[in-house]
Amino acid sequence: MRIRWRTRVTAGRAAALAGPPLGMSLVSLSLVGLSVMGLSLVGLATPARAGRTDDPVLQDLGIAECARDVNGLGVVVTDTHVYRQGRTYPLPRGLDTASRINDQGQIAGTAGGVAALWDGRSVVRLGVADPADTYSYATGLNERGVVVGTSGSFGGPTHAFVWRAGVMHVLPGLSGNAGASDVNDAGLVSGYAWEGAATQRAVVWTPDGNLTQLGTLGGHSLAAAINNRGDAVGYSYSASPGGSMRAVRWLLGQGPVPVDVDGAVLALAADVNDRGRVVGNLAPVGGPQQGFWRDGAGPVRPVRPVVAGDTTVLTAVNEHGTAVGCEFSADESRAVLRYGPH
Numbered sequence: 001m002r003i004r005w006r007t008r009v010t011a012g013r014a015a016a017l018a019g020p021p022l023g024m025s026l027v028s029l030s031l032v033g034l035s036v037m038g039l040s041l042v043g044l045a046t047p048a049r050a051g052r053t054d055d056p057v058l059q060d061l062g063i064a065e066c067a068r069d070v071n072g073l074g075v076v077v078t079d080t081h082v083y084r085q086g087r088t089y090p091l092p093r094g095l096d097t098a099s100r101i102n103d104q105g106q107i108a109g110t111a112g113g114v115a116a117l118w119d120g121r122s123v124v125r126l127g128v129a130d131p132a133d134t135y136s137y138a139t140g141l142n143e144r145g146v147v148v149g150t151s152g153s154f155g156g157p158t159h160a161f162v163w164r165a166g167v168m169h170v171l172p173g174l175s176g177n178a179g180a181s182d183v184n185d186a187g188l189v190s191g192y193a194w195e196g197a198a199t200q201r202a203v204v205w206t207p208d209g210n211l212t213q214l215g216t217l218g219g220h221s222l223a224a225a226i227n228n229r230g231d232a233v234g235y236s237y238s239a240s241p242g243g244s245m246r247a248v249r250w251l252l253g254q255g256p257v258p259v260d261v262d263g264a265v266l267a268l269a270a271d272v273n274d275r276g277r278v279v280g281n282l283a284p285v286g287g288p289q290q291g292f293w294r295d296g297a298g299p300v301r302p303v304r305p306v307v308a309g310d311t312t313v314l315t316a317v318n319e320h321g322t323a324v325g326c327e328f329s330a331d332e333s334r335a336v337l338r339y340g341p342h
Contacts (some may be wrong), residue, residue, distance in 0.1 A: 148160070
């Protein structure tokens with residue numbers, strides 16, 4: 001259930017999914033994907049209030065890379081490490097990078113340029129979705145060991161895939177590229193699908209592969225994560241010329257509702273847990289990009305960086321409300337953690 005972005009950065013899950021929207025470079029997106037239109041809008045939420053300034057500071061995990069996910073036991077995976085109970089370990093042998101970890105300790109990532117899964121005993125290379133594809137990567141992992149992600153070739157089309165019980169299945173798109181971002185325990189998959197080369201739409205696939213468009217604020221959209229209630233989060237551009245990129249939530253069966261603050265230049269919701277806590281990133285006018293969290297209809301609460309003035313990104317949240325992400329200074333990135341629930 002997640003993403004990534006910022007104005008110089010690296011990772012999370014959004015940018016990796018679909019590539020830069022509307023001429024933006026990948027370094028400007030530490031979030032996760034894009035997609036658009038679909039169902040009718042159900043109405044917008046009341047404008048969020050600015051967050052309090054007494055939010056606990058992030059904890060530096062002492063790892064010079066981004067934290068990608070945290071499971072219910074508090075175990076964190078970064079790009080190439082596992083952080084557990086105050087200690088840092090290398091990834092299991094054979095796994096090159098990590099993107100997700102579940103409560104069973106299984107880790108999804110990449111090995112040898114393709115999506116892979118550490119199943120607790122060995123690394124399984126999942127391969128590619130199409131014989132013409134040259135790479136794949138994993139972006140989602142549920143408690144049943146189901147993996148989702150994107151497969152493609154450089155300069156060629158991309159395909160959303162789901163891997164379960166040792167078999168990779170291609171998920172249908174619209175009329176262009178597609179990518180998957182997350183999968184819940186019921187097998188619902190979130191992601192994006194392009195209509196040709198014109199419009200990216202946030203979508204959800206059912207376990208049997210049926211695609212549903214989630215709706216939009218008027219422009220491109222993408223669903224970055226989905227929880228076990230079927231609620232999805234991500235982003236949508238507004239319809240006005242030069243419309244802003246808003247962090248949004250799609251409650252099951254409803255249209256997109258912004259979960260950021262009015263006036264943000266860019267925003268994206270990266271993850272949501274089953275209790276409804278949303279984490280993500282926003283860039284206020286004239287200020288650095290900052291991570292935020294929000295519970296239900298409560299206020300948006302920015303997180304304070306470890307070092308004042310640094311850029312922060314939140315990429316994932318577990319069921320206890322503990323979130324992880326990255327902090328960026330002028331010359332390095334650091335894995336950070338914010339304990340929940342407060």
